[in-house]
Amino acid sequence: MYESQHFEKYNLINGVWDEMYNENHTVRDHYQKVISYLGQESADDLSKKEELAKRLFMSQGITFTVYNSGEGIEKIFPFDIIPRIITAAEWDFVERGIKQRLTALNHFLKDIYHNQFIIKDGVVPIDIVYSCPHFLREMYQLNVPYDVYVHIAGIDLIRDYDGTFYVLEDNLRTPSGVSYMLENREITKRLFPDLLPQCGVRSVTEYPSILYKNLMSLSPRQVGNPTIVLLSPGIYNSAYFEHTTLARLMGVELVEGRDLVVNDHRVYMKTTTGLQQVDVIYRRVDDEYLDPLVFNPNSVLGVAGLMGAYRKGNVAIVNAIGNGVADDKATYIYVPDMIRYYLNEEPLLKNVPTHRLSNPDEREHVFKNIDKMVVKKTNESGGYGMLMGHAASQEEIEKYKLEILKDPRNFIAQPTISLSAAPCFIQGALQPRRIDLRPYALCGPDGIEIVPGGLTRVALTEGSLVVNSSQGGGSKDTWVLS
Amino acid sequence: MLSRVAASFYWLSRYIERSDGILRMLKINYASSQDTADGFSWEPVLRIFSGRDEELITRLNNDSRAVLKYMVLDRDNPNSILNIITLARENARSVQEHIPKDLWQCLNEYYHTVKDPKIAAGLRKDDPFGTLDVLIKQVMLYYGTAEITMERGQARSFMNIGKYLERAIQSIDILDVKFGPLNSNPDLLTDITYWKHLLMSIGGYELYQKTYRDGLEAENVLEQVILNNDFPRSAIYSVNNIQRYFDRLKNNSNVTTYREISFHIGKLQSNIKYSSVKSIGQVGLHQFLTGLKDDLYKIGNSLNEYYFANS
Numbered sequence: 001m002y003e004s005q006h007f008e009k010y011n012l013i014n015g016v017w018d019e020m021y022n023e024n025h026t027v028r029d030h031y032q033k034v035i036s037y038l039g040q041e042s043a044d045d046l047s048k049k050e051e052l053a054k055r056l057f058m059s060q061g062i063t064f065t066v067y068n069s070g071e072g073i074e075k076i077f078p079f080d081i082i083p084r085i086i087t088a089a090e091w092d093f094v095e096r097g098i099k100q101r102l103t104a105l106n107h108f109l110k111d112i113y114h115n116q117f118i119i120k121d122g123v124v125p126i127d128i129v130y131s132c133p134h135f136l137r138e139m140y141q142l143n144v145p146y147d148v149y150v151h152i153a154g155i156d157l158i159r160d161y162d163g164t165f166y167v168l169e170d171n172l173r174t175p176s177g178v179s180y181m182l183e184n185r186e187i188t189k190r191l192f193p194d195l196l197p198q199c200g201v202r203s204v205t206e207y208p209s210i211l212y213k214n215l216m217s218l219s220p221r222q223v224g225n226p227t228i229v230l231l232s233p234g235i236y237n238s239a240y241f242e243h244t245t246l247a248r249l250m251g252v253e254l255v256e257g258r259d260l261v262v263n264d265h266r267v268y269m270k271t272t273t274g275l276q277q278v279d280v281i282y283r284r285v286d287d288e289y290l291d292p293l294v295f296n297p298n299s300v301l302g303v304a305g306l307m308g309a310y311r312k313g314n315v316a317i318v319n320a321i322g323n324g325v326a327d328d329k330a331t332y333i334y335v336p337d338m339i340r341y342y343l344n345e346e347p348l349l350k351n352v353p354t355h356r357l358s359n360p361d362e363r364e365h366v367f368k369n370i371d372k373m374v375v376k377k378t379n380e381s382g383g384y385g386m387l388m389g390h391a392a393s394q395e396e397i398e399k400y401k402l403e404i405l406k407d408p409r410n411f412i413a414q415p416t417i418s419l420s421a422a423p424c425f426i427q428g429a430l431q432p433r434r435i436d437l438r439p440y441a442l443c444g445p446d447g448i449e450i451v452p453g454g455l456t457r458v459a460l461t462e463g464s465l466v467v468n469s470s471q472g473g474g475s476k477d478t479w480v481l482s
Numbered sequence: 483m484l485s486r487v488a489a490s491f492y493w494l495s496r497y498i499e500r501s502d503g504i505l506r507m508l509k510i511n512y513a514s515s516q517d518t519a520d521g522f523s524w525e526p527v528l529r530i531f532s533g534r535d536e537e538l539i540t541r542l543n544n545d546s547r548a549v550l551k552y553m554v555l556d557r558d559n560p561n562s563i564l565n566i567i568t569l570a571r572e573n574a575r576s577v578q579e580h581i582p583k584d585l586w587q588c589l590n591e592y593y594h595t596v597k598d599p600k601i602a603a604g605l606r607k608d609d610p611f612g613t614l615d616v617l618i619k620q621v622m623l624y625y626g627t628a629e630i631t632m633e634r635g636q637a638r639s640f641m642n643i644g645k646y647l648e649r650a651i652q653s654i655d656i657l658d659v660k661f662g663p664l665n666s667n668p669d670l671l672t673d674i675t676y677w678k679h680l681l682m683s684i685g686g687y688e689l690y691q692k693t694y695r696d697g698l699e700a701e702n703v704l705e706q707v708i709l710n711n712d713f714p715r716s717a718i719y720s721v722n723n724i725q726r727y728f729d730r731l732k733n734n735s736n737v738t739t740y741r742e743i744s745f746h747i748g749k750l751q752s753n754i755k756y757s758s759v760k761s762i763g764q765v766g767l768h769q770f771l772t773g774l775k776d777d778l779y780k781i782g783n784s785l786n787e788y789y790f791a792n793s
Binding site: 059060234235240244247248253254255256258259269270271272273274 | 483484485486488572575576578579583587636731734735736789790791
């Protein structure tokens with residue numbers, strides 16, 4: 001029954017969807033070719049490939065830096081060599097689902113910053129919107145090019161015990177990780193020569209050109225070669241590697257806040273020949289640091305006067321400012337309703353059932369069943385500020401409850417979704433570990449495009465459900481079959 | 483090119499050149515400390531690179547190993563090789579998408595080599611010559627890689643301007659410090675090892691021997707380090723190269739600022755070119771050297787203001 005020696009330790013986890021094995025403990029069709037390929041390699045060979053992958057990441061400087069006692073320590077984002085495979089049919093469904101969801105979310109952002117029909121019609125409660133710290137009055141009645149607010153989205157998907165896809169989070173502000181989608185594929189090409197074409201894996205290399213095309217189309221000036229820049233917080237940012245990669249792949253200038261200056265409501269960059277007007281800013285700096293005159297006055301990462309230039313329409317900013325109101329975890333609850341309201345369609349991708357803790361009845365219910373719940377802060381990401389009910393001690397739970405009661409609006413709770421498992425090469429053998437999926441959707445004037453692939457994050461610790469890189473997660477190459 | 487990017491290239495290059503100068507100076511001075519029976523003094527080296535901290539100079543003056551550690555690995559010394567190479571690397575990191583991958587890897591390796599515990603051990607108890615050589619090789623590797631891989635554009639011009647500016651300042655500093663004690667100690671004028679070590683620490687001894695057949699004389703040393711255009715560490719050679727690479731920025735510059743800096747460089751160049759050992763003597767060596775240094779700083783400041791937008 002086992003395909004090769006690598007699978008002797010492979011114990012299916014009860015009640016969890018396994019990407020590779022079906023319930024009869026046979027390998028699913030789309031994993032066959034990879035498994036027979038792996039069968040020809042010894043555990044030693046695979047360990048060598050793992051070593052090679054590490055070396056490639058390190059020597060190419062694909063690292064993030066942890067600053068500790070004044071000294072930078074470089075680390076690589078853990079990479080598991082076994083690819084995660086998605087069938088053409090699964091992908092088709094995911095792609096349609098994301099396009100539908102993103103279309104509705106874009107409508108929502110336009111609506112909420114203009115006429116607010118969705119509030120007037122009672123579909124989304126007014127307090128959800130106005131109590132969200134990411135709802136920015138500065139965006140009110142401001143028209144953005146082509147009515148696109150979310151140019152880049154990284155919607156996180158997970159699969160429950162029966163393989164159903166659920167949306168866990170909509171990341172509509174500055175989703176990161178796409179460079180790992182691209183780099184992981186490059187590494188796989190080195191690790192498993194010829195395997196990609198044999199399996200019919202679709203390419204992801206188009207991502208930078210699609211993004212570049214979209215950025216070009218947003219230029220407010222009608223000129224042949226608009227100036228496009230990628231605004232980074234600088235070398236100390238943990239995603240700095242990603243910023244340089246994207247800038248290099250698109251051939252755009254990588255700038256920091258101090259390189260830009262606003263004059264007469266126009267944005268310029270300081271060059272050796274003087275000031276050069278900037279037309280499009282792909283920013284990887286959060287809203288609140290973008291303009292010290294309007295948002296956080298202590299920020300040195302942004303540009304004074306940027307918001308004024310943006311409001312005048314003299315510069316395009318990607319993603320639009322104020323998107324946080326749409327990916328707030330409290331707003332999340334209403335996304336299926338938005339899809340019905342704006343598109344008159346049934347949502348394809350399901351939401352994880354979510355309780356608002358500001359509602360006393362729901363709070364009661366959550367507190368009673370807290371061992372089956374995950375409680376999250378509405379405005380935090382990266383796996384911070386979470387309580388996993390099944391793993392927490394009584395003491396932790398009591399402490400967390402007190403925190404919730406202080407400001408219930410800030411919290412939501414979801415039943416623990418089990419997350420599907422996929423084979424990972426760990427300590428010389430294949431073992432199941434929990435994964436999620438973040439495809440990257442690009443929205444431009446011609447509609448939404450999603451490169452077939454994405455970032456698969458994996459919780460490398462046995463039994464863990466947290467895939468965030470800040471909490472011991474790693475990543476895998478993600479294959480979409482044609 | 484972005485002003486910040488240009489500034490990073492310029493500083494990256496200044497730091498590398500400075501590390502090269504320091505390492506060579508340390509190696510030769512360590513050698514001469516082995517040749518000196520009655521206590522070798524590190525004062526000139528410390529005076530150039532320690533920011534004139536008198537207490538520190540007296541404390542380290544006669545302790546070669548302590549000086550080596552201070553100059554190479556001390557985190558509290560802003561001019562230690564470790565700090566310099568860290569800064570060089572951070573500058574390179576912030577322009578990573580503009581430099582060849584090879585060059586980035588080269589710098590990375592230099593940085594990791596300095597941090598290798600073997601270096602610390604070598605300086606503390608093993609062979610300092612070999613240890614310093616390992617580091618000097620890293621610099622040479624960097625220069626070779628830069629020469630082969632850097633595209634011939636603005637970036638390289640800014641790098642070379644930084645490199646030669648730093649080099650000119652270093653050579654002038656060395657002369658100033660070495661000629662300083664002559665007033666109080668005229669015996670040094672005829673001290674052969676004194677001049678030999680000066681030349682060796684900037685790699686000019688062999689050329690000197692070929693040029694001047696009649697032994698070591700202070701005036702000839704002066705002539706070579708300031709006026710000999712064949713000597714790659716002379717002031718005139720460095721300034722000629724600053725001029726050469728600045729010239730290449732002409733097409734990418736704002737006309738007025740270009741003219742202003744070009745004027746400064748040209749003036750400095752003629753000032754050196756039309757000097758002789760005799761005329762320098764009339765002005766006073768210290769005076770003359772201070773004048774050159776001021777002009778070099780002025781050029782640096784103008785670049786900072788007009789090209790790097792740091793006014």
